[in-house]
Amino acid sequence: MAPLVLEGISHTYAQQPALHNVTVAFPGNKVTAVLGKSGSGKSTLLQVLNGMIRPAQGKVFFLNLPFDYAAADALRLRMGYVIQGVGLFPHLTVERNILLGTRLQNLSAQQPEARMDSLMTKMNLPLAYKQKYPFELSGGEQQRVGICRALLHNPPVLLMDEPLGALDAITREDIQHEILQLQKTEQRTIIIITHSPQEAAALADYILVLDEGRVLQFDTKENVLQRPVNTLVQRLTSTQAS
Amino acid sequence: MLVLVSAFAQAQNVTVGAKHFTEGYILSEIMAQLLEANGFTVDRKYNLGGTMVCYKALERGEIDVYPEYTGTLSFEILAAAKNLSVNDINAQLKTQKLAIAQPYGFSNTYALVVPDKWSREKGVRNISDLQSHPEAKIGLSYEFLKRQDGWENLAKAYTLLQTPVGLEHGLAYSALVENKIEVTDAYSTDGEIVKHHLVVLNDDQKFFPDYLATSFFREDLDPKAQKVLEALTETITPSEMQAMNAAVLFEKKNFQQVAAGFLKDKKLVNDAAAENTSIVPDLLVKTGVHLRLTFISLLLAMLVAIPLGIVLYWNPVPARYVLYAVGLLQTIPSIALLAIFIPLTGIGEVPAVAALFLYALLPMVRNTYTGLQGIDPVLKKVAVGMGMNKTQRMKMLELPLAMPFILSGIRTAAVISVGTATLAAFIGAGGLGEYIVTGLALNNTSLILRGAIPAAVLAIAIEMLFEVIEQIAKPKYLK
Numbered sequence: 196m197a198p199l200v201l202e203g204i205s206h207t208y209a210q211q212p213a214l215h216n217v218t219v220a221f222p223g224n225k226v227t228a229v230l231g232k233s234g235s236g237k238s239t240l241l242q243v244l245n246g247m248i249r250p251a252q253g254k255v256f257f258l259n260l261p262f263d264y265a266a267a268d269a270l271r272l273r274m275g276y277v278i279q280g281v282g283l284f285p286h287l288t289v290e291r292n293i294l295l296g297t298r299l300q301n302l303s304a305q306q307p308e309a310r311m312d313s314l315m316t317k318m319n320l321p322l323a324y325k326q327k328y329p330f331e332l333s334g335g336e337q338q339r340v341g342i343c344r345a346l347l348h349n350p351p352v353l354l355m356d357e358p359l360g361a362l363d364a365i366t367r368e369d370i371q372h373e374i375l376q377l378q379k380t381e382q383r384t385i386i387i388i389t390h391s392p393q394e395a396a397a398l399a400d401y402i403l404v405l406d407e408g409r410v411l412q413f414d415t416k417e418n419v420l421q422r423p424v425n426t427l428v429q430r431l432t433s434t435q436a437s
Numbered sequence: 438m439l440v441l442v443s444a445f446a447q448a449q450n451v452t453v454g455a456k457h458f459t460e461g462y463i464l465s466e467i468m469a470q471l472l473e474a475n476g477f478t479v480d481r482k483y484n485l486g487g488t489m490v491c492y493k494a495l496e497r498g499e500i501d502v503y504p505e506y507t508g509t510l511s512f513e514i515l516a517a518a519k520n521l522s523v524n525d526i527n528a529q530l531k532t533q534k535l536a537i538a539q540p541y542g543f544s545n546t547y548a549l550v551v552p553d554k555w556s557r558e559k560g561v562r563n564i565s566d567l568q569s570h571p572e573a574k575i576g577l578s579y580e581f582l583k584r585q586d587g588w589e590n591l592a593k594a595y596t597l598l599q600t601p602v603g604l605e606h607g608l609a610y611s612a613l614v615e616n617k618i619e620v621t622d623a624y625s626t627d628g629e630i631v632k633h634h635l636v637v638l639n640d641d642q643k644f645f646p647d648y649l650a651t652s653f654f655r656e657d658l659d660p661k662a663q664k665v666l667e668a669l670t671e672t673i674t675p676s677e678m679q680a681m682n683a684a685v686l687f688e689k690k691n692f693q694q695v696a697a698g699f700l701k702d703k704k705l706v707n708d709a710a711a712e713n714t715s716i717v718p719d720l721l722v723k724t725g726v727h728l729r730l731t732f733i734s735l736l737l738a739m740l741v742a743i744p745l746g747i748v749l750y751w752n753p754v755p756a757r758y759v760l761y762a763v764g765l766l767q768t769i770p771s772i773a774l775l776a777i778f779i780p781l782t783g784i785g786e787v788p789a790v791a792a793l794f795l796y797a798l799l800p801m802v803r804n805t806y807t808g809l810q811g812i813d814p815v816l817k818k819v820a821v822g823m824g825m826n827k828t829q830r831m832k833m834l835e836l837p838l839a840m841p842f843i844l845s846g847i848r849t850a851a852v853i854s855v856g857t858a859t860l861a862a863f864i865g866a867g868g869l870g871e872y873i874v875t876g877l878a879l880n881n882t883s884l885i886l887r888g889a890i891p892a893a894v895l896a897i898a899i900e901m902l903f904e905v906i907e908q909i910a911k912p913k914y915l916k
Contacts, residue, residue, distance in 0.1 A: 245822055247818075247821060247822065268824050268825065268826040269824065270824075271821075271822060271823065271824035272823075272824035273824075274822075274824075276819065276822030276823055278815065278818065278819055278822070280813075280815035280818075280819070281815075281819075282813075282815045282816050282818065282819030282820070284816065284833070284834055285816075285838070285912070285914045286837045286838060286912040286913075286914060295823065295833070296823070296824075298829075298833065299823070299824060299825060299829060300824075328913055328914050329914070330914050344823075345823075354822070
């Protein structure tokens with residue numbers, strides 16, 4: 196069962212990279228990396244997935260139901276969202292940032308504090324950081340807090356838009372490792388936008404290669420890396436520095 | 438005995454208004470002290486900005502009486518084509534339930550004045566005497582040169598052949614003193630006439646319309662009070678009025694003393710009215726009124742401006758036009774804005790608060806709007822992606838981050854309000870502006886400073902208060 200499905204999505208809008216007839220069923224409880232150059236439409240695709248962009252044509256299905264744009268806010272509560280800029284609220288402590296979700300919904304998560312502590316431990320964040328403000332943390336620590344915040348309510352889907360793009364190589368590898376460990380204990384559908392073939396190779400079960408708004412190849416990681424459908428896919432997925 | 442007691446028990450409150458100029462204050466104060474000496478409680482609403490402000494206030498019952506001139510009543514208030522007699526004026530005022538009393542005995546009209554010495558040497562006492570002195574040097578204010586009741590028609594009426602030069606009215610007296618000119622125009626009760634030893638030439642052909650001063654009151658004014666004010670009929674000669682104006686303007690006597698002296702000299706009261714108590718409590722009362730005007734208007738403006746800023750942020754297309762409109766309010770001169778409210782709300786604190794409210798809007802609306810606009814788009818994007826709805830984003834993210842901007846908008850508005858509130862005195866709202874406005878009218882610097890210094894101190898105090906508030910409210914990440 197695919198929790199997120201795109202059916203014939205086309206979207207051309209002057210200020211956003213376009214999508215042309217994109218149809219994808221994202222496999223449940225797997226990590227799918229959406230790989231492409233900048234301007235390939237991969238960010239547009241992510242915003243179509245959580246309803247921030249309503250496509251001109253085509254349908255989005257979330258948990259087997261057509262996406263209800265009137266109830267978009269409520270639907271997004273069930274999709275974690277992590278972006279490159281992190282977007283921790285500067286006026287709130289780490290603790291209050293992570294617990295933000297509890298103020299948004301009546302889900303009254305079972306013991307959100309315990310969940311927060313466990314997530315922070317899994318993301319290698321000292322619990323003493325809870326009282327710190329975002330500006331007191333390094334970039335890597337901030338993104339770890341961002342991931343904890345997105346996962347507090349254990350959403351079935353996690354959307355990540357270049358989450359590690361601005362970090363140094365070592366921090367990036369550490370966080371990739373933490374994400375994979377987490378995926379082992381609490382499986383969920385993760386869609387991660389990246390321009391880095393290395394990151395896709397490290398994290399993904401499936402890779403979707405996007406270019407100029409069209410899907411070039413969508414398959415398991417092994418198939419895409421070993422059997423690229425054409426030379427463009429080969430170049431886009433090459434882990435060799437070019 | 439019983440009759441007397443009940444008369445006192447029923448003694449009414451009378452509100453006396455005054456126009457914002459020296460003679461207006463003196464005449465109003467004479468009325469006020471006379472009423473007080475006869476057992477009335479008097480509420481003084483001085484500093485009213487002009488004829489129309491006083492007239493509207495009287496019409497609406499916000500004042501009961503103020504001194505007015507028959508010429509002003511005829512031409513400005515009743516818009517008559519010619520000067521009307523007291524009886525004609527009363528006949529026309531009847532429908533508005535207003536009336537005037539018999540005149541006080543002097544007319545404050547345009548006049549030609551000459552140095553006393555020159556008048557005696559040349560034997561010029563009447564305007565018609567100027568016919569035989571074609572060499573007389575005449576310097577006239579530009580206004581008098583142009584007016585219907587000015588030079589052109591005056592010269593025709595008296596067949597005067599001199600060619601006058603035009604000059605600023607303020608310079609005319611010194612030109613006379615320095616013998617640069619020998620004749621100029623003036624108001625017939627100007628204090629300068631006494632100061633510079635001038636004489637008013639007799640208008641022997643009755644060219645100038647009479648501007649006879651008298652009490653202008655509502656018909657529902659207590660008949661006993663009307664009776665008391667009738668005692669002023671034919672009690673003030675032109676030279677007495679000149680002397681009283683000169684005493685206030687040049688001898689720096691306060692107008693309360695001058696009024697008390699007049700009533701005593703004319704035996705209209707037994708002893709001088711009680712001196713004003715020490716200025717300190719009065720200063721505190723005025724400061725209190727000033728702060729009340731400022732804070733009520735600020736509070737109301739906050740309640741409107743901040744929500745308006747939020748609505749504009751949510752609707753950026755109309756936002757530009759609304760901001761233009763609010764900005765336009767800022768360009769209306771304060772006096773004009775105050776005056777606009779008089780027909781709607783009358784005089785007093787209500788129009789003052791309304792005007793201050795409008796002035797406070799712009800800085801608050803604009804800062805709220807720009808503060809919200811300036812928030813990092815990444816934060817807005819992540820808040821949407823997280824599933825926050827519009828209200829939650831405003832409450833948990835946007836308002837807290839815009840708060841420093843909003844506070845500085847409130848601070849700007851507060852400082853503007855403290856300054857502008859001084860002008861509220863023009864429409865009888867009181868406050869520190871009363872000292873300033875009275876001081877300006879009387880050319881009394883110490884009185885101006887008595888209002889201006891506390892107002893400046895208040896402005897600085899408010900700046901400092903907001904600095905403290907901003908420090909406390911400053912989010913930790915900005916410290």
